[in-house]
Amino acid sequence: MGTTPIEPMMMKMTLTGVTSKAIRKGDPEPPLASGKFRIYNMRFCPWAERAMIYVAAKGIEAEVINLNVTDKPEWFYSKHYQGKAPAIEHDGKIVIESGFIPEYLDDAFPESRILPTDPFEKVQQKLLAERLTMVAHAVPQLFAVMRDRNLKNEKQEKVFEVLQQAENLLVHDFYAGSAPGYPDYLTFPFFEKIWWSASLDDVVDLPVHGFPGSEKFPKLTSWFERILNSDVVQSVTQPIEFGAEFMNAYATHGTLNYDLGL
Amino acid sequence: MGTTPIEPMMMKMTLTGVTSKAIRKGDPEPPLASGKFRIYNMRFCPWAERAMIYVAAKGIEAEVINLNVTDKPEWFYSKHYQGKAPAIEHDGKIVIESGFIPEYLDDAFPESRILPTDPFEKVQQKLLAERLTMVAHAVPQLFAVMRDRNLKNEKQEKVFEVLQQAENLLVHDFYAGSAPGYPDYLTFPFFEKIWWSASLDDVVDLPVHGFPGSEKFPKLTSWFERILNSDVVQSVTQPIEFGAEFMNAYATHGTLNYDLGL
Numbered sequence A, B: 001m002g003t004t005p006i007e008p009m010m011m012k013m014t015l016t017g018v019t020s021k022a023i024r025k026g027d028p029e030p031p032l033a034s035g036k037f038r039i040y041n042m043r044f045c046p047w048a049e050r051a052m053i054y055v056a057a058k059g060i061e062a063e064v065i066n067l068n069v070t071d072k073p074e075w076f077y078s079k080h081y082q083g084k085a086p087a088i089e090h091d092g093k094i095v096i097e098s099g100f101i102p103e104y105l106d107d108a109f110p111e112s113r114i115l116p117t118d119p120f121e122k123v124q125q126k127l128l129a130e131r132l133t134m135v136a137h138a139v140p141q142l143f144a145v146m147r148d149r150n151l152k153n154e155k156q157e158k159v160f161e162v163l164q165q166a167e168n169l170l171v172h173d174f175y176a177g178s179a180p181g182y183p184d185y186l187t188f189p190f191f192e193k194i195w196w197s198a199s200l201d202d203v204v205d206l207p208v209h210g211f212p213g214s215e216k217f218p219k220l221t222s223w224f225e226r227i228l229n230s231d232v233v234q235s236v237t238q239p240i241e242f243g244a245e246f247m248n249a250y251a252t253h254g255t256l257n258y259d260l261g262l
Helices: A046-057 A074-078 A101-108 A119-131 A133-147 A149-169 A182-198 A218-228 A240-253 B046-057 B074-078 B101-108 B119-131 B133-147 B149-169 B182-198 B218-228 B240-253
Strands: A037-041 A062-066 A087-090 A093-096 B037-041 B062-066 B087-090 B093-096
Touching: A037 A046, A046 A101, A046 A182, A087 A101, A093 A101, A093 B119, A101 A182, A101 B119, A119 A133, A119 A182, A119 B093, A119 B101, A133 A149, A133 A182, A133 A240, A149 A182, A149 A218, A182 A218, A182 A240, B037 B046, B046 B101, B046 B182, B087 B101, B093 B101, B101 B182, B119 B133, B119 B182, B133 B149, B133 B182, B133 B240, B149 B182, B149 B218, B182 B218, B182 B240
Parallel strands: A037 A062, B037 B062
Antiparallel strands: A037 A087, A087 A093, B037 B087, B087 B093
8 A cells, every 4th residue: 555655744844832731711812823724732632642643744834732621711612612622723724523634634735645645545544544443442441440450451451452453454564554654643642542551550561662562463563663753753742651640640530630741 | 515416417326236135144246347336235224325325426337235234145254344334346446334435436436526625625524424423323212212112202302402403503405505415415314214213103203294393403304305305315215114114123123124125
């Protein structure tokens, strides 16, 4: 399956505000100049991270607005009827939902297209990304373990099953083919959340270094290392120690510490 | 929001096999000639109906293979890893999933494009269709009433809420604008299943004639009548009496009578 190599675009990656503090209820709407591109984000949200990675991979110059999505700014409801992240905004156009923003960006910015142009190859990549949402659904299993370590054996078995299916679906270096593409970018954030969980004490028996483990998951382990260390992912991701702490506080106390580490 | 009027395409609608008997385990794979287009369908399945309507609306000449999706033919797993309907096949290419087939068809057959070409208008229609999947999720509420009439008041309230939201989202003659389009075609089958339910005794207080009722839902009622009676929908749909009987037998006894009425 052919994909556009991403290297030539990396040079012009310019996301600003990735580590800005979260805007909340009462804060005014920051003005957005004509022609400027904005992404509404939540630093630890894997769904928002999908859009962040796609924007970065396409080399779109964008201003990141981090949101407190519990105490949301009132004006944000005029952008997103549910007040959720991610959302993108440019030239008065707002597009929401992590499953829709990436393809929209390819349509609106075709010069940095990531999805294949061939209709059949394109839909195969979309279907693969959809199938890989099983990884997203595995993450809450580990929240349950964070709350109650007695559930570890039962819950981690389900995570291992999902990882095994993801290993089986990885038939090239990347899900998109010889270079990372649509299914890789839309799926990575959920693998990353499992990786963050692995750094917490006694939550899941997976290695932090060489995640998820080359013995059982050789292709995935090689894939994860390459995509985690790519300039694209490094430009948007949060450090594992903050990520793990955020998830643990959310799972155990319902606390959403949006500005953790800032 | 601009959409291509569908009338010019209706002349060349040629779906064959819409009312063919369901192929099942043990039945051989019917040969598919080069250049021919096939759709794997289940006559009473709203998800499959989405693809059927889209194929009909695009005027694609297609052979319909109805499937027994309980006792599936073994060879069908080579087409769809879960053995589900809908799936389309042409020139050795198989595309699955009702949420992906329509846009693929627009990409592969751009001369009969239904989604707008403008990236922003296109994604708005896709997001609207996604939002309208709430109608799909309302249908099982009525299965519960078919099993136990004591649940009618509680369950139908949820259906009425969904219909009210759908009414509020209908700001033009059709969800796509002045002509039916992507969100209309992907959503209609679920409204139709609620309509079928309304024809059963004491399941939901909605009129069969003038569904879902012009007093509470004036825009939807006008919309439903127009799209139900369109040549596109009439070319693929099943009679309400068979549809209602199929749903009731499924809800109350788990029976899937694929060849009902044939």
